[in-house]
Amino acid sequence: MLSKSPDRIAAMFNAIADRYDLLNHLLSAGIDRRWRARAVRALQLRGRERVLDVCTGTADLAIAIVRAQPGAAHVIGVDFAGAMLSVARKKLARERRRDRVALVRGDATRLPVATASVDAVTIAFGIRNVDRLDQACAEMRRVLKVGGRLAVLEFAVPALPVWRECYGWYVRHLVPRIGRVVSHDDGAYGYLPASIDAFATPDELVKILRQAGFVDVSTVRLTLGSVCLYVGRRGA
Numbered sequence: 203m204l205s206k207s208p209d210r211i212a213a214m215f216n217a218i219a220d221r222y223d224l225l226n227h228l229l230s231a232g233i234d235r236r237w238r239a240r241a242v243r244a245l246q247l248r249g250r251e252r253v254l255d256v257c258t259g260t261a262d263l264a265i266a267i268v269r270a271q272p273g274a275a276h277v278i279g280v281d282f283a284g285a286m287l288s289v290a291r292k293k294l295a296r297e298r299r300r301d302r303v304a305l306v307r308g309d310a311t312r313l314p315v316a317t318a319s320v321d322a323v324t325i326a327f328g329i330r331n332v333d334r335l336d337q338a339c340a341e342m343r344r345v346l347k348v349g350g351r352l353a354v355l356e357f358a359v360p361a362l363p364v365w366r367e368c369y370g371w372y373v374r375h376l377v378p379r380i381g382r383v384v385s386h387d388d389g390a391y392g393y394l395p396a397s398i399d400a401f402a403t404p405d406e407l408v409k410i411l412r413q414a415g416f417v418d419v420s421t422v423r424l425t426l427g428s429v430c431l432y433v434g435r436r437g438a
């Protein structure tokens with residue numbers, strides 16, 4: 203079984219932190235920016251919100267959330283990989299966004315945020331890595347105000363047979379090779395296809411989110427279903 207122990211996952215992201223953004227944009231041919239933009243639109247921001255970005259990594263989504271027009275007033279980015287947060291801090295300084303994005307080291311299963319204190323929660327390409335999925339969903343619900351929006355971006359196995367074959371080949375064979383050469387790390391980009399295969403299907407994740415207390419949960423398939431955007435609201 204695929205190990206998702208917090209120590210292993212944090213060490214893996216710490217090891218590739220310096221090359222993470224480059225590889226993200228390279229391996230997705232830049233489409234990752236569009237996936238995040240789609241998630242930001244789903245939040246329907248009005249300019250005053252306090253948003254929590256769980257598994258913020260190098261803060262690309264957090265930055266997109268404050269850059270949007272209108273964007274959130276403030277974003278808190280939480281991640282347990284210190285090196286990813288260091289890259290995020292440098293980016294925020296370059297972008298002059300340090301006043302609107304706070305970065306906190308913490309675990310998705312024990313969020314360092316007060317109950318019912320944020321207007322929206324996002325998590326992009328992070329939920330697949332979390333060891334205790336139910337606990338992370340319960341935590342995201344806890345910190346959201348009633349009616350607050352949740353947006354989850356995650357890879358999925360495409361349903362369309364031809365695309366599933368092509369994309370599967372790309373993710374299993376090319377991604378680990380390119381990842382190894384660019385990041386000089388053996389494990390991380392081999393873990394990616396294994397973690398996508400082992401993760402909940404879109405229907406299963408919708409069920410998990412509903413069980414955790416989210417309502418109006420819907421799924422938008424992006425890039426022929428290789429990525430899914432899940433949107434919901436915290437129920438009463």
Ligand SMILES: C[S@@+](CC[C@H](N)C(=O)[O-])C[C@H]1O[C@@H](n2cnc3c(N)ncnc32)[C@H](O)[C@@H]1O
Nearest residue numbers: 215257258259281282283309310326327328331
């Ligand atoms: C694939 S990266 C995604 C980063 C960013 N959200 C993005 O869209 O590029 C996954 C991130 O989730 C973080 N992560 C995974 N499990 C976590 C957990 N249980 N608590 C906090 N961070 C976690 C990792 O450290 C890593 O930075």
